Amino acid sequence: MKRKFAVTIARQYGSGGLMIAKRLSDALNIPFYDKTLLQIAAKKAISEKIFDSRNVCKRL
Numbered sequence: 001m002k003r004k005f006a007v008t009i010a011r012q013y014g015s016g017g018l019m020i021a022k023r024l025s026d027a028l029n030i031p032f033y034d035k036t037l038l039q040i041a042a043k044k045a046i047s048e049k050i051f052d053s054r055n056v057c058k059r060l
Helices: 017-028 035-045 048-054
Strands: none
Touching: none
16 A cells, blocks of 8 residues: 655745745655645635625624
């Protein structure tokens, strides 16, 4: 059975972490996911109607 793993990289803005993450992904032959892709997945998983109808942003 093939083992699964994930690599996370914490970084500061301007540190080059995104470039390093992409290169590491290529070197290890694993998929690369950035926060934009995760945000899109989250929006699809949670109905935007819930946020609009309850005015969640206004309550925060």
